[in-house]
Amino acid sequence: MRYAIISDIHGNLQAAEAVLGLIERLDIGQIVCLGDIVGYGGDPSGCVDLIRRFCPRVIIGNHDAGAVGLTSVDYFNPAAREAVLWTDTVLSDEERNYLRNLPYEMDFEDFQIVHSTPDDPAQWKYLLVEEEAGPLFDFFNGRLLFFGHTHVPVVFRRDAEGTVHATGADDFILEKQVRYIVNVGSVGQPRDGDPRATFAVYESESEKVTFYREPYDIAAAQKRILQNDLPQMLAIRLAFGR
Numbered sequence: 405m406r407y408a409i410i411s412d413i414h415g416n417l418q419a420a421e422a423v424l425g426l427i428e429r430l431d432i433g434q435i436v437c438l439g440d441i442v443g444y445g446g447d448p449s450g451c452v453d454l455i456r457r458f459c460p461r462v463i464i465g466n467h468d469a470g471a472v473g474l475t476s477v478d479y480f481n482p483a484a485r486e487a488v489l490w491t492d493t494v495l496s497d498e499e500r501n502y503l504r505n506l507p508y509e510m511d512f513e514d515f516q517i518v519h520s521t522p523d524d525p526a527q528w529k530y531l532l533v534e535e536e537a538g539p540l541f542d543f544f545n546g547r548l549l550f551f552g553h554t555h556v557p558v559v560f561r562r563d564a565e566g567t568v569h570a571t572g573a574d575d576f577i578l579e580k581q582v583r584y585i586v587n588v589g590s591v592g593q594p595r596d597g598d599p600r601a602t603f604a605v606y607e608s609e610s611e612k613v614t615f616y617r618e619p620y621d622i623a624a625a626q627k628r629i630l631q632n633d634l635p636q637m638l639a640i641r642l643a644f645g646r
């Protein structure tokens with residue numbers, strides 16, 4: 405079985421359509437979404453609609469939760485808060501209901517998923533460096549956990565001796581005795597300096613994780629942000645992948 409694992413779409417319909425188009429061309433039937441469908445971008449309803457149609461297995465992100473009043477947005481930075489409060493005003497009741505009922509984590513036969521961290525997914529903690537990753541291996545059972553939230557693709561590996569290394573977003577095959585926490589990057593607002601949309605594919609027979617980068621119409625996504633009077637920096641950053 406091949407799974408496309410996508411995360412952090414953030415209301416960027418152009419990026420979402422480009423990624424789903426590539427997934428279709430790759431003929432991958434199973435699409436899994438790690439949350440943050442909305443927030444930041446100018447097309448929250450369009451993205452909710454797209455994910456509902458093509459992606460039956462979805463978990464909630466902090467921006468989804470913030471947009472429907474499930475989590476406080478007080479700690480969001482001002483631009484993020486402005487965008488999420490605007491998102492709240494444009495979603496339909498039905499779309500809000502859909503987001504509100506998404507689970508915080510999900511188990512698959514070969515892997516597990518969470519938006520932020522597996523110790524307490526509703527706390528929305530950020531996992532960026534290997535020192536933070538070590539203790540988190542105690543909070544899931546399998547060999548492989550996928551997460552999003554930071555918008556930076558990375559692989560944390562824990563070997564049989566318990567040593568944790570961050571190894572960058574390079575394709576890899578699971579090794580025996582090694583466990584992995586993998587960030588698949590962001591579809592709609594990459595932050596690792598590469599503006600192309602990011603996602604990963606897991607192939608369960610070969611136990612291989614492959615990272616993809618896909619170009620999309622950044623100018624059109626920027627236009628949608630500005631047309632809706634959202635903070636200008638949310639449009640500018642898309643061009644830089646920061």
Ligand code: ZN
Pocket residue numbers: 412414440465467553554555
């Ligand atoms: Zn996010």
